[in-house]
Amino acid sequence: MTPRTLTARALGRATLARQHLLRRGDLPAIELVEHLLGLQAQAPSPPYFALWARLRRFRPTALADLLESRDVVRIVLMRGTVFAVSAADAVALRDWIQPLLDRDLTTNTQYAAGLAGLDLRELAAVGRDLLRDGPRSLQELRPLLAERFPGRDPAAPAYGLRNLLPLVQVPPRGLWGRSGQPRLTPLDEWIGRGPARADPAVVLRRYLAAFGPASVRDAQTWSGLTRLGEVFERLRPSLEVFRDENGVEVFDLPDAPRPEPATPAPVRILAPYDNVLLSHADRTRIVPDEHRRRIMTQNGIVRSTFLVDGTVAGAANLIVTRNSAVLEVTPWQRLTATRRAAVEKEGLRLTRFAAATAEVHEVRFVEQ
Known part of the structure; x- marks a missing residue:
């Protein structure tokens, strides 16, 4: 029997439903963090906005308390970037993602040369020893690594430790309204x-629950791993195929859930790095092709964007x-008066969340 075809709109509605972007949920923050398999977290604040x-x-x-209680941790995971995940998922996912991090040590154009010929087991052991007395930042580790591995740019072995050891960024990094450079300690x-x-x-079943329906390439894009087709083949008898x-x-x-494609999708403002x-190779379910390059800046920052009718319709820039x-809103397409009003209403909610005690809360539309 020929598999049924799902349109980009149908795929988008399904993913938005699972992401709690069609209807906000009432579940505890830790449950949503686990359902989503973590929140991308290169910067401290995006997980809160997500x-x-x-x-x-x-x-x-709700999230700051989870970080301080160690129920949520910030750690390098999928795609080799930092995620805020539950402690249980840090345990479950870090070893699974290790092949990606090992590969990066030999292919990273910035650090591979500085790591060439280095005994990586020795580096990992040295790193553990240097962190035995408490968390340190990469900046603090570099001169210590230079002593242990003379003649090398210390930035390279410091980066190597990030991949070789399961290191968490400890608070106050990641706490709402707090600052501080990442200080690392073993998970x-x-x-x-x-x-x-x-x-x-x-x-992969959990990935489908949060991001599906999805192809093999979608799952590989989300994780950064390869050869996941073998796992999907094992799963095939228990899955629906479209x-x-x-x-x-x-x-x-x-x-x-796979809602009807005509299901209304409210305006949503997505966090930077959402x-x-x-998390898909084919992003057209949420990002129209004409906007795909606009969501990321030249220096690799993934912008805050807003959704109209389930797809990205422009950029949002919060200034506190x-x-x-x-909130500066830059539409990338024409908005009707009704949709413009909906964007403004959601934007005001965001400004009040970001700065509840501020005297001024405002949404400004920036026309291109």
């Missing part, structure tokens, strides 16, 4: 247990000062 977009009564303390010392080998089939409009096979959990924009919170 949860605000998805939860009805989210307050910053097992921070939460009392280290990485354990995850079942790839379980991980095709997208290009004829590509997409897999899904049988009981996962993972829903980065001592007395004001202003």
